[in-house]
Amino acid sequence: MQTIPIRMRTNRKTRSAMREKFSQPSTVVSGVLLFLVTICATFAPLIAPTNPYDLSVVSIMDGRLAPGEKMFDGTVAWLGTDGAGRDVLSAILFGLRTSLIVAVCSAVIALFIGLLVGLTAAFFGGRIDSFLMRIVDIQLSFPAILVALVLLALLGKGIDKVIIALIIVQWAIYARTVRATAIVERRKEYIEAATCLRLSSFRIIWKHLLPNSISPLIVLATLQTAHSISIEATLSFLGVGVPITEPSLGSLISNGFDYILSGAYWITLFPGIMLFATVAAINIFGDRLRVLLNPRLSK
Amino acid sequence: MAELLEIKGLDVSFFTRLGSICAVRNASITVKPGEVLGIVGESGAGKSTIGNAIINLIEPPGKITNGEILFQDKNLRTLNENEMLNIRGQKIGMIFQDPQTSLNPVRTIGAQLLETINSTKELFGKLAYQNAIDLLKSVGIEQPEARMKAYPHQFSGGMRQRVVIALALAGDPDLIIADEPTTALDVSTQAQILDLIKALCVERQLGVIIVTHDIGVVSNIADRVAVMYGGSIVETGGVKKILSSPDHHYTKSLLAAVPRGDVKIKRFAAIDYIEGAAQFHKRIAVAEHWLGERLTDKKSEIAIVITDLNKRFVLKKALFKQNRIYNQAVKDVSFSIKTGETFGLVGESGSGKSTVARLVAGLLSIDRGSVKIFDKEIANKPQDKQVLAVQRELQMIFQDPFSSLNAKMSVEDIITEPIRYYKTAKSKDELNQIANDLLDHVGLGKKALYKYPHEFSGGQRQRISIARALAARPKILICDEPTSSLDVSVQAHILNLLKDLQEELKLTMLFISHDLPVIRQMCDRVAVMRYGSICEIAETNDLFNTPKNAYSKHLLGLMPKIHTLLSKTI
Structure with a gap:
């Protein structure tokens, strides 16, 4: 029995522990699903059997075909067609694309703004901190969906408008989270050491505070992406989100709502399943990520 | 006398x-009733593992692989979990290191005591209550009836530790295992707790095992000592014998590394037994070395002058000034430090010594008073260019080596940051050269450059901190308890390193510590602090030989006197 040097052991241990954690069924399933969803959304124009928005292809004659029936031009509509004769499968792929673009763009920009505000508040403290955090409080005291509805009513329709609305709804959550982590890091002695070296505040925030407070944000960002997909779907369902010419999963669901009582369930059901699967995959993956990145939660 | 506890050939392994x-x-160790056995060793020596093995609380993947633990002639290894539970509560009591975490913060002291008494002695109601009161009395808590209703946060650290001892005594145990019982406490509280344990041990004829890294504690309380190194007990014997004429080379090294409170020695000698200590410090020829190149060439006799420094913290915020409650952390502190001198600040925790250091370093704003560094007033002028230039010549080394390095930066980035930021190196090659030199000076190899802080031990991290401070080419170094979280042998190395660097670079040092022997070894002059003000400033020798202030006398009286036991040869 020989004593093994500690250093080597921890390295090897963390690596194999990582492998062990990643090989859990929930991580694998959600990861694979997430990967597939991303691929489908990215390559939608290449994968989709038809282009549902090319008016020269769409024919009203194909309206409300049940899943598996053949369309007029001979292609099989695996998930049926909607009232206007568009292939639901193709519509879902294109809709997913819109939904993901909206969610990821808003999450990234909101993350950036939140990071800036949170780090500034935590680093300078005092009045700046109180001022910024009161703004955050005000922002957080309104329900997200309400703020988004009002904003969209003011701004009008369009993908860019939805993204702006989602950023305004979300930045405060990031700001609050990053401030909480950064305020703990701020009190640690390496920040004091950097202050002793008289480095500029910008450099201390950028090189010292940021890298040490970012990991909870990465997790939050994944979870918030899922959240913003559902907010966007809700907005589109309510008719204030993306325009009908660039449908998202939400507007597809709302689109099929008129037909659900007449038996054409597929127009609403399949986009709904897709929405559910995407949000669930991102959430589960984010949750696993949280466990992986937080050494206190993992055993 | 029969042995209370006998451990024979114990092996504990951790399976990974x-x-x-x-x-x-x-x-192998033995404890008799009424005897205190000290187990000393450095972190990782396996001393706590022995304590846990006795009460069978070794966490997986650890396992006892061999040996016998005989307690009152019963082999504890053959008992099942239920029988073990009875032994643990009623026959063996544990005292843990941190009284902060070993009591439940949301329940009263009384509730916790009664719960323990209910389950161990099966006494209930009035009898249990009376028993609890008696226990609190026996550990020296005043007004036990009132204290029963108090919550742990209403007690001071020392009082909490007394309650923990009361809990350990609740089942009338025959053996008490105390794992670093005084490490989290101040010197004066430490002395009281140790006296209490010793008194209880004699009075109740308990066997006590004290696990500690502090030889001072052992010399105060133990009858016999077991010295552990790398998992083995290298030496066992009476406390006088071990401390005055140790046989094993490790024990000798360990004792030599303990700072002496009685005389000042030039360096800690003969501490080479400890692993990783083989690096030799290369002397720096300042004249032609880059560290000798100064940013400014001002010569000044006095490095730091502090007059009437005041700082208070807001304890309770309120809109109106008269409703706010403040804590006066530093009150009318004045002293001056000559260039090239080491000035010590000593005091118990909460005496404001760290606050003074942070005020001088410009990390906190100054309420009132002045701080002059090389004749330049720095009080509350954070943006002044000249002030910034002066402040850059003052660097700090912090207490906790685990939070003082940015975990996301490599060692190379950490130590070259000031050089890159101020562009004091002319080329990339020079930068690399400087980084290598710095690591050489602090006794770390070149390989360390590309590693990250978590790959180093506490002592090595402290060396990196020192390298980072040196990279800014300071003239003044503030050391805030730089060794208080390190093992004695590592402490000796770091202190030696600081001494060497000071001598070679003619640094001025402000050295802060609660540890009097360390202060004695390091400092030329010392200020004793209490409640935010200075009680006494004196030359180190004068202070230690003829203290004038009553509080200084009190502090010095608490200093462990192990070296009076040592033979003159070490």
Whole structure:
């Protein structure tokens, strides 16, 4: 029995522990699903059997075909067609694309703004901190969906408008989270050491505070992406989100709502399943990520 | 007398996927009733593992692989979990290191005591209450009836530790295992707690095992000592014998590394037994070395002058000034430090010594008073260019080596940051050269450059901190308890390093510590602090030989006197 040097052991241990954690069924399933969803959304124009928005292809004659029936031009509509004769499968792929673009763009920009505000508040403290955090409080005291509805009513329709609305709804959550982590890091002695070296505040925030407070944000960002997909779907369902010419999963669901009582369930059901699967995959993956990145939660 | 506890050939191993690690190897100890056995060793020596093995609380993947633990002639290894539970509560009591965490913060002291009494003695109602009161009295808590209703946060650290001792005594145990019982406490509280343990041990004829890294504690309380190194007990014997004429080379090294409170020695000698200590410090020829190149060439006799420094913290915020409650952390502190001198600040925790350091370093704003560094007033002028230039010549080394390095930066980035930021190196090659030199000076190899802080031990991290401070080419170094979280042998190395660097670079040092022997070894002059003000400033020798202030006398009286036991040869 020989004593093994500690250093080597921890390295090897963390690596194999990582492998062990990643090989859990929930991580694998959600990861694979997430990967597939991303691929489908990215390559939608290449994968989709038809282009549902090319008016020269769409024919009203194909309206409300049940899943598996053949369309007029001979292609099989695996998930049926909607009232206007568009292939639901193709519509879902294109809709997913819109939904993901909206969610990821808003999450990234909101993350950036939140990071800036949170780090500034935590680093300078005092009045700046109180001022910024009161703004955050005000922002957080309104329900997200309400703020988004009002904003969209003011701004009008369009993908860019939805993204702006989602950023305004979300930045405060990031700001609050990053401030909480950064305020703990701020009190640690390496920040004091950097202050002793008289480095500029910008450099201390950028090189010292940021890298040490970012990991909870990465997790939050994944979870918030899922959240913003559902907010966007809700907005589109309510008719204030993306325009009908660039449908998202939400507007597809709302689109099929008129037909659900007449038996054409597929127009609403399949986009709904897709929405559910995407949000669930991102959430589960984010949750696993949280466990992986937080050494206190993992055993 | 019959042995209370006898451990024969104990082996404890931790099984990991990369093979097993032997934490304790062939350990044998005995404890008689009414006897205090000290187990000393450095972190990782396996001393706590022995304590846990006795009460069978070794956490997986650890396992006892060999040996016998005989307690009152019963082999504890053969008992099942239920029988073990009875032994643990009623026959063996535990005292843990941190009284902060070993009491439940949301329940009253009384509730916790009664719960323990209910389950161990099966006494209930009035009888249990009376028993609890008696216990609190026996550990020296005043007004036990009132204190029963108090919550742990209403007690001071020392009082909490008394309650923990009361809890350990609740089942009338025959053996008490105390794992670093005083490490989290101040010197004066430490002395009281140790006296209490000793008194209880004699009065109740208990066997006591004290696990500690502090030889001072052992010399105060123990009858016999077991010295552990790398999982094995290298030496056992009476406390006088071990401390005055140790046989094993490790014990000798360990004792030599303990700072002496009685005389000042030039360096800590003969501490080479400890692993990783083989690096030799290369002397720096300042004249032609880059560290000798100064940013400014001002010569000044006095490095730091502090007059009437005041700082208070807001304890309770309120809109109106008269409703706010403040804590006066520093009150009318004045002293001056000559260039090239080491000035010590000593005091118990909460005396404001760290606050003074942070005020001088410009990390906190100054309420009132002045701080002059090389004749330049720095009080509350954070943006002044000249002030910034002066402040850059003052660097700080912090207490906690685990939070003082940015975990996300490599060692190379950490130590070259000031050089890159101020562009004091002319080329990339020069930068690399400087980084290598710095690591050489602080006794770390070149390989360390590309590693990250978590790959180093506490002592090595402290060396990196020192390298980072040196990279800014300071003239003044503020050391805030730089060794208080380190093992004695590592402490000796770091202190030696600081002494060497000071001598070679003619640094001025402000050295802060609660540890009097360390202060004695390091400082030329000392200020004793209490409640935010200075009680006494004196030359180190004068202070230690003829203290004038009553509080200084009190502090010095608490200093462990192990070296009076040592033979003159070490």
